[in-house]
Amino acid sequence: MEKATVYRFAVENRARPLFATAIATLSLVLSGCGIFGLSTEQRAAAIELGDSLSSYGQLFAEETSYIRSEVKQLRVFEVSLPAPRSAQLFDERKYAMLGEGLDQKRLERLVQLGGAAEKFGIRLARTADITSSTAEEKLFFTASHNFVLIAGSVAEAAAGVSIGAPAVNLVTMLSTDAYRRRAITRTLTESRPAVRGAVAHLAHEFDPDDRTSLLFVYSQATARLGNLLESSAPSFRSANLTAEDREIVANAFRSVARNRLHIQYVTSRQKQLSNEAGAAYEALLAELNREEARLSDIDAFSEDAARTKLALETLR
Numbered sequence: 001m002e003k004a005t006v007y008r009f010a011v012e013n014r015a016r017p018l019f020a021t022a023i024a025t026l027s028l029v030l031s032g033c034g035i036f037g038l039s040t041e042q043r044a045a046a047i048e049l050g051d052s053l054s055s056y057g058q059l060f061a062e063e064t065s066y067i068r069s070e071v072k073q074l075r076v077f078e079v080s081l082p083a084p085r086s087a088q089l090f091d092e093r094k095y096a097m098l099g100e101g102l103d104q105k106r107l108e109r110l111v112q113l114g115g116a117a118e119k120f121g122i123r124l125a126r127t128a129d130i131t132s133s134t135a136e137e138k139l140f141f142t143a144s145h146n147f148v149l150i151a152g153s154v155a156e157a158a159a160g161v162s163i164g165a166p167a168v169n170l171v172t173m174l175s176t177d178a179y180r181r182r183a184i185t186r187t188l189t190e191s192r193p194a195v196r197g198a199v200a201h202l203a204h205e206f207d208p209d210d211r212t213s214l215l216f217v218y219s220q221a222t223a224r225l226g227n228l229l230e231s232s233a234p235s236f237r238s239a240n241l242t243a244e245d246r247e248i249v250a251n252a253f254r255s256v257a258r259n260r261l262h263i264q265y266v267t268s269r270q271k272q273l274s275n276e277a278g279a280a281y282e283a284l285l286a287e288l289n290r291e292e293a294r295l296s297d298i299d300a301f302s303e304d305a306a307r308t309k310l311a312l313e314t315l316r
Contacts, residue, residue: 038181042287043128045295049284050125052302054118056277059309061114067218068107070259072098074221077252082245083232101217116147137183144191151194185288199278206270215267222259229253265311276301
């Protein structure tokens with residue numbers, strides 16, 4: 001072998017382990033100090049927010065379906081009671097207006113939004129987990145894209161937003177956790193307009209002072225039946241009531257009592273929850289961008305979402 005060839009071979013093979021060692025050392029330093037990867041606090045915050053968004057998405061999807069069912073049942077009782085006013089409402093064909101204020105497309109979008117938020121939250125939590133894989137990240141991108149599309153159709157909040165994985169360069173390749181942090185930060189940033197639009201939309205739907213809100217429709221249906229039961233009380237004391245009539249009256253009273261509690265402990269909290277979700281989302285983004293963050297907002301949202309979900313399950 002010629003001397004030049006031998007020299008070149010020796011230099012190249014000596015450089016390879018040195019380069020590999022340098023890369024490994026840099027990767028360890030970057031990951032260990034948490035400058036480019038997720039810190040313990042960031043990971044915990046992302047997982048907590050993801051779990052809470054998942055729970056909340058499921059909560060308001062179920063709440064929407066519950067309200068639709070209960071409002072219609074309350075209105076059925078209105079025209080079915082053994083009382084003069086109820087008979088008058090029946091003659092006015094109020095039985096044909098059970099779905100007033102409950103537009104199918106409106107409710108369908110709310111349920112879809114809840115489902116999308118649930119999946120978005122699940123994928124955020126799993127992507128932030130230290131054991132997550134590239135497959136989880138791809139599912140997270142897909143879930144966030146679907147959320148943006150649905151939120152956009154509800155609130156026109158995400159026009160032109162495109163979600164995708166960040167470019168991989170030498171630094172991000174050095175640490176899977178660094179890439180994961182960058183992917184989460186970019187995805188949350190690009191989903192932010194849709195999240196803000198969804199928060200505003202939900203706050204509107206559960207605003208007690210807005211006469212077009214879903215909460216107002218629900219509250220009015222409960223109040224009307226309650227007032228009708230109270231004003232018709234003398235009719236219910238008649239000895240001529242059949243067993244079927246007495247059952248209708250008893251079920252109507254039970255329905256009003258149950259829905260008043262539901263409105264107090266579940267529905268009336270939805271506006272606050274939606275605002276808390278938005279604040280928690282902004283807190284996580286601030287933390288990921290190393291800005292001043294209030295991670296207590298994530299804890300508050302998590303606690304209130306869990307408490308409200310438990311109330312919904314208990315009061316059914």
